[in-house]
Amino acid sequence: MNIFSLSYKNVIARPLNSFLSFLLLGFGVSIVVLILLISSQLKSEISKNSKGIDLVVAAKGSPLQIILANIFHIDFPTGNISLKEASEISHNRYIQSAIPLSLGDSYNGFRIVGTTKAYGELYDMKVSEGAWFADHMEAIIGAEVARKLDLNIGDRITSQHGLSSDGDGHDDNPFVVTGIFESNSSVVDRLILVDLPSVWHVHGHEDHENDSLVSIAHLGIEVTREQLEQEEITSLLIKYRSPMGAVTLPRQINSNSNFQAASPAFETARLFNIIGVGVKVVNILGILIIIISAISVFIALLNSLKDRKYDIAIMRSMGASRAKVFLLIISEGMVISLASALVGLMIAHTLLFVIGWSIDGVDFSAWYLMSEEFLVLVGCLLVGLMASIIPAIFAYKTDISETLSKG
Amino acid sequence: MLIVKDLVCQFEGGKTIEYPDWQVEKDGRALILGASGSGKTTLLHLLSGLKKPGSGSVSINDTYLNRLSTTRLDQFRGQNIGLVFQKPHLIAALTVEENIHLAGYLGGKKLSNERVSQLLESLQVSELAQRKIHQISQGQAQRVAISRAVANDPKVIFADEPTASLDDDSCHSVISLLNQQAKENGAMLIVATHDQRVKSEFSNHLKL
């Protein structure tokens, strides 16, 4: 028997009395924590996937759409740009490196990306099985693709036109899986990488094996003269040589060509501003619910005190000091708020897990505790403390003799 | 030894009750008799330090209650005084057994499980140990309240109208239980009552 087991038993003995407080506080905490978890994980997801990319150059269209399609692989590409013009742009003196991407095909819902090894290096991808593609019609796949579609080295996959799984198949031109990446929770986990000529090939453009190849060193590819003149890619992922690039390059590209330059940093900041308003509103709602729950804890304690005035007097008559009955009521408030906060945290993490599990392309690590959650926990204990102080003072001041003679 | 001297109770509204000087031996048995409203409950509250007197003094085994601070007084009461009220007033959130343990905890003496079961046994309520309070009868609850009052081996047991709502049989058995417990613990027993049935069992009477 101690003060905590006593207060725990007192709370448990009147479940209905504290149920509303429990419900409100648990609900408020789960909202606040869920928002906290989602926005922090989105932020880290975004910064992880756009690391090392200063600018994306693609066909004219919405900059946000360009970023979403070419970095996060969630929206549709804005169209294609000519390989020749793209290679000319990549010569710009402000550009340190440019990685070509060709999008538009998929396999069972996973996107096929025509690119170069530099794309894998951008995300520090390590090969866990097999090797990078060495030739046309070879593919190296992300860990999640391999796991979800149960693909192994040597398996054949047929690309489908379009980004949904019901597109037309390019049946006669299967890829062979030659490698599988280790998972590193980047967007590449969900991608199938092939070389650029393979993408052109499956779209029925003939290869001329005998043609002499020209090397486009800036893009790290070799193509035939005919391909250079005729083929298209979707975008270039650009890294600046110097900060000066950020000042001049986007303006230069946007005004002089058919191209649209989009800055990941700028667009994601814009996106977060838009989301930020919603986050704030929901957060305020959560905090409001927590405050209401504090009032409800206060009323619950005061209410139970009315029935238990006699209990308190009896405990005093058995030797409990005034400080002890004060602490008893405080700790009852703490028991209610701690229990609801813990349940709220559990609900938030479970919801996060369900969201991550049910929405494709979202990869939340649900069972990871953030340091801010401890702040929320401490905040809840403070709420419990604040709400129980006045009832505890009433308990402290109970006149034993008067209470007992009225019983 | 209980010594009451020049004791006056002063209520907030101005009403006062003066009590006669009185003494009870260390292991004495005494009765406080008086009609309803004559000041018996108030006297017991003064004797056990639940209420501070307007003037005068109460000393129990050479400790003057009015010289103790509130906290020390609570402590003294927990260790030396056992109280039985007209109604049992057990803590409803706890089981019978936990109610006894609570007395130990609040009185600053941790009771062993053996001590608790031995107490419940001597008051013939051991089979109720795990029950919640609302699962036992009023008479059983009064026995549990008596075990709670004697749990910490008090030097003095005060009982305020412990038999008022009981039939003759229960009345007699509660008084003999109190007597027996006081004897076993070497404690003083003081019973306040207006119940004439109890009168014959005590020799030291204080009439109010």
Ligand SMILES: Nc1ncnc2c1ncn2[C@@H]1O[C@H](COP(=O)(O)OP(=O)(O)O)[C@@H](O)[C@H]1O
């Ligand atoms: N808080 C109080 N203020 C004023 N008078 C009180 C108070 N409490 C009790 N009394 C009065 O003191 C007298 C004694 O009360 P009490 O000790 O309860 O009597 P008993 O226990 O003998 O029935 C009664 O007349 C009662 O009206």
Ligand SMILES: [Mg+2]
């Ligand atoms: Mg009375």
